[in-house]
Amino acid sequence: MSDETPNPEKELSEQNLPGQRGEHGEEVRVQRGMFGANNGGDTSGYGGLVRSVRLPGPAVRPYGGWFDEVADELEGALEEQGLVPGNAIEKTVVDRGELTFHIEREHLVRVARTLRDDPALRFELCTGVSGVHYPGDKGRELHAVYHLRSLTHGRLIRLEVSAPDHDPRIPSLVAVYPTNDWHERETYDFFGIVFDGHPALTRIMMPDDWQGHPQRKDYPLGGIAVEYKGAQIPAPDQRRSYS
Amino acid sequence: MNSTASSPRETTEGSVYTVTGGDWDEVVRSAAKADDERIVVNMGPQHPSTHGVLRLILEIDGETVTEARCGIGYLHTGIEKNLEYRTWTQGTTFVTRMDYLTSFYNETAYCLGVEKLLGITDDIPDRASVIRVLLMELNRLSSHLVCIATGGMELGATTIMIYGFRDREMILDLYELITGLRMNHAYIRPGGLAQDLPPGGVDAVREFVKTMKKNLPEYDKLATGNPIFKARMQDVGYLDLTGCMALGATGPILRSAGLPHDLRKSDPYCGYENYDFEVPTADTCDSYGRFLVRLEEMRQSLRIVEQCLDRLEPGPVMVGDKKIAWPAQLALGPDGLGNSLDHIKKIMGTSMEALIHHFKLVTEGFRVPAGQAYAAVESPKGELGVHVVSDGGTRPFRVHFRDPSFTNLQAMAAMCEGGQVADVIVAVASIDPVMGGVDR
Numbered sequence: 049m050s051d052e053t054p055n056p057e058k059e060l061s062e063q064n065l066p067g068q069r070g071e072h073g074e075e076v077r078v079q080r081g082m083f084g085a086n087n088g089g090d091t092s093g094y095g096g097l098v099r100s101v102r103l104p105g106p107a108v109r110p111y112g113g114w115f116d117e118v119a120d121e122l123e124g125a126l127e128e129q130g131l132v133p134g135n136a137i138e139k140t141v142v143d144r145g146e147l148t149f150h151i152e153r154e155h156l157v158r159v160a161r162t163l164r165d166d167p168a169l170r171f172e173l174c175t176g177v178s179g180v181h182y183p184g185d186k187g188r189e190l191h192a193v194y195h196l197r198s199l200t201h202g203r204l205i206r207l208e209v210s211a212p213d214h215d216p217r218i219p220s221l222v223a224v225y226p227t228n229d230w231h232e233r234e235t236y237d238f239f240g241i242v243f244d245g246h247p248a249l250t251r252i253m254m255p256d257d258w259q260g261h262p263q264r265k266d267y268p269l270g271g272i273a274v275e276y277k278g279a280q281i282p283a284p285d286q287r288r289s290y291s
Numbered sequence: 292m293n294s295t296a297s298s299p300r301e302t303t304e305g306s307v308y309t310v311t312g313g314d315w316d317e318v319v320r321s322a323a324k325a326d327d328e329r330i331v332v333n334m335g336p337q338h339p340s341t342h343g344v345l346r347l348i349l350e351i352d353g354e355t356v357t358e359a360r361c362g363i364g365y366l367h368t369g370i371e372k373n374l375e376y377r378t379w380t381q382g383t384t385f386v387t388r389m390d391y392l393t394s395f396y397n398e399t400a401y402c403l404g405v406e407k408l409l410g411i412t413d414d415i416p417d418r419a420s421v422i423r424v425l426l427m428e429l430n431r432l433s434s435h436l437v438c439i440a441t442g443g444m445e446l447g448a449t450t451i452m453i454y455g456f457r458d459r460e461m462i463l464d465l466y467e468l469i470t471g472l473r474m475n476h477a478y479i480r481p482g483g484l485a486q487d488l489p490p491g492g493v494d495a496v497r498e499f500v501k502t503m504k505k506n507l508p509e510y511d512k513l514a515t516g517n518p519i520f521k522a523r524m525q526d527v528g529y530l531d532l533t534g535c536m537a538l539g540a541t542g543p544i545l546r547s548a549g550l551p552h553d554l555r556k557s558d559p560y561c562g563y564e565n566y567d568f569e570v571p572t573a574d575t576c577d578s579y580g581r582f583l584v585r586l587e588e589m590r591q592s593l594r595i596v597e598q599c600l601d602r603l604e605p606g607p608v609m610v611g612d613k614k615i616a617w618p619a620q621l622a623l624g625p626d627g628l629g630n631s632l633d634h635i636k637k638i639m640g641t642s643m644e645a646l647i648h649h650f651k652l653v654t655e656g657f658r659v660p661a662g663q664a665y666a667a668v669e670s671p672k673g674e675l676g677v678h679v680v681s682d683g684g685t686r687p688f689r690v691h692f693r694d695p696s697f698t699n700l701q702a703m704a705a706m707c708e709g710g711q712v713a714d715v716i717v718a719v720a721s722i723d724p725v726m727g728g729v730d731r
Contacts (some may be wrong), residue, residue: 076661076682083655101661101683143662144407172536175667176698178678178691193678195665195693199550202557206665227539230701231693238371253364253730262372263689269369269376284376290655291684 073105073141074185079291107142114203115147121168122149122159131158148206153218156209157245160224163196163205171196171205174221176231179239181264189213190241194221194228211241220246238263329357334715336365342441342719343726347703351712359707359715361700366730374690378656379405380617382687384477390694390728391474392437395430396670397728398479399423401690403560403666404679405481408659411610418606419483420561425496425599426469426478427561427668428592432503433462434671434723435585435592439510442582442720446523451513458506461499468495482616483609493600500597507593510586524579528706528718531576538702542673542695543588544722547573547580554669561668565602566595578721588671615657618649656685672696672723694728 079099110116123133136155141148151159163171180191188210197204220243221228232243233252240261271283299306329352336346346362370385386401387394406412440455463473470478478485514520532548551570555563571587573580609616638646661683667676673695680689699722706718
């Protein structure tokens with residue numbers, strides 16, 4: 049092999065290295081050791097291994113397929129309303145064939161209204177909101193995730209909004225998508241996210257006088273040990289777990 | 292006196308509250324003072340025609356419902372929270388119990404979500420996908436049969452109830468033959484199926500299709516043209532397309548408003564694009580239209596079931612990746628379930644590595660790369676979506692189900708307000724909510 053041809057195995061520029069999935073994404077947790085067991089001796093010799101697990105990071109253009117079209121239309125429509133798209137859209141993630149817009153919470157309602165009404169976007173159907181609690185994501189622990197479906201164009205996108213634990217407020221989308229009424233009540237009930245502007249934000253699943261928000265990660269599952277064939281089986285959250 | 296109904300009293304043990312009830316005389320007096328006939332009635336949560344433990348709070352003026360609200364949460368079981376403490380595979384055992392009338396849809400939606408996270412959507416063997424479609428369509432039949440049967444019963448039409456449960460029983464027998472259980476199957480697993488169809492399974496389904504084709508027209512004869520049935524159903528529970536879109540109603544409710552939206556056509560999964568079927572609609576926006584849509588959907592489901600049977604080719608029912616695939620073929624043991632003797636012989640007698648592998652996969656489970664995914668299937672009630680989040684561990688970080696019953700039930704107020712009390716029953720029956728799915 050002549051010296052002029054670069055050997056891809058020796059060329060260590062970024063494009064020749066295997067893709068580091070989610071290099072820039074948020075860290076969700078730190079994995080220690082080889083086998084993920086947090087008790088008992090890890091005798092493999094890899095017990096000191098420390099690796100951070102990251103969510104997929106922001107994508108760069110082109111996103112591929114109709115993703116670019118939606119992103120362009122959304123940015124254009126926001127600009128028309130006198131909004132700098134970079135201020136409203138925190139980042140865009142493309143992962144596993146799905147498009148996610150991370151939206152700053154103060155712009156959520158405007159972005160959702162634009163997505164619903166703009167003829168080129170037309171996301172008529174909101175499939176509700178799903179809360180996720182990332183205790184390790186400091187300053188943006190609570191996430192609200194919306195999936196919007198366009199029946200006109202046959203598309204599905206995801207909006208993600210975050211709020212810190214000490215100020216768990218996200219504007220309500222009930223005025224734009226009335227279907228979110230119960231969904232937001234459910235997310236409030238389970239995560240304690242307060243949806244500002246919701247017409248009647250009360251608990252929906254748990255009793256009205258319930259303390260705490262059960263789906264948060266700091267809320268224990270609870271349970272009791274049971275006997276099975278002579279052995280004591282600990283409660284599900286006390287059993288040996290692997291991460 | 293009433294204002295001090297619960298005043299604290301300090302004792303050595305701390306504050307003690309003595310709670311006393313209100314004064315009935317006062318309640319009666321104030322009720323008599325109001326000159327209208329407005330009363331607030333609790334319907335449920337234990338009324339048989341409210342489909343489980345649904346509580347309807349109706350404000351009625353004479354026979355007219357002026358305001359209607361739902362109270363839900365009586366069947367909340369914390370399935371989403373529990374999933375975070377089990378492996379990804381164990382999750383199917385939980386999700387199958389949510390909407391207990393559409394078990395296979397819950398399982399499939401969950402598994403499609405997990406498979407998307409794993410990136411193995413295209414590796415699912417054809418046979419597994421065909422059997423998933425087969426079971427889902429049988430499930431659509433059984434769910435719609437329950438809807439029509441109980442809906443009829445709530446109108447006083449007990450014959451249609453007997454017919455519906457008679458036919459559903461045949462489907463439950465098929466489930467028992469194929470999965471071992473009549474309900475709560477946990478048969479569809481991430482990566483494929485728990486096991487292959489049993490011997491004689493295909494013949495039994497064929498036999499059922501033959502019988503069902505004979506039975507299905509009976510519903511037409513019984514109900515479709517029945518003047519009492521029509522009088523009770525037509526123009527009741529009205530919700531037009533705008534209302535459906537705003538309230539997020541999907542499934543037969545949306546299709547009864549004339550929009551042929553069906554995820555099997557618009558966003559196919561499990562190979563639905565290869566099947567020949569139609570999406571029925573009605574333009575009446577009412578309970579009667581929903582009944583007609585469901586009836587036609589059952590016919591279409593039978594068509595798909597037949598196509599599935601023709602499509603079944605021998606082959607594996609689990610992905611080839613041994614790091615994910617459940618490491619055994621199940622066989623009937625003396626306790627009614629268990630691993631096949633051949634497999635036990637292999638791991639216990641010949642291969643230490645296979646034993647370690649089996650043990651690790653079963654106790655620890657597999658790891659799923661960090662990220663999130665949304666998978667949706669067209670359940671008999673509408674769009675059943677699942678949002679799965681992984682932190683790269685062996686357990687789900689978060690699983691959220693967008694259950695169609697939960698979303699559709701919100702439309703109850705829009706359908707019932709301004710109508711008669713008796714029409715509330717019909718409207719709720721036409722939504723077909725299952726509280727196991729609503730409350731999860």
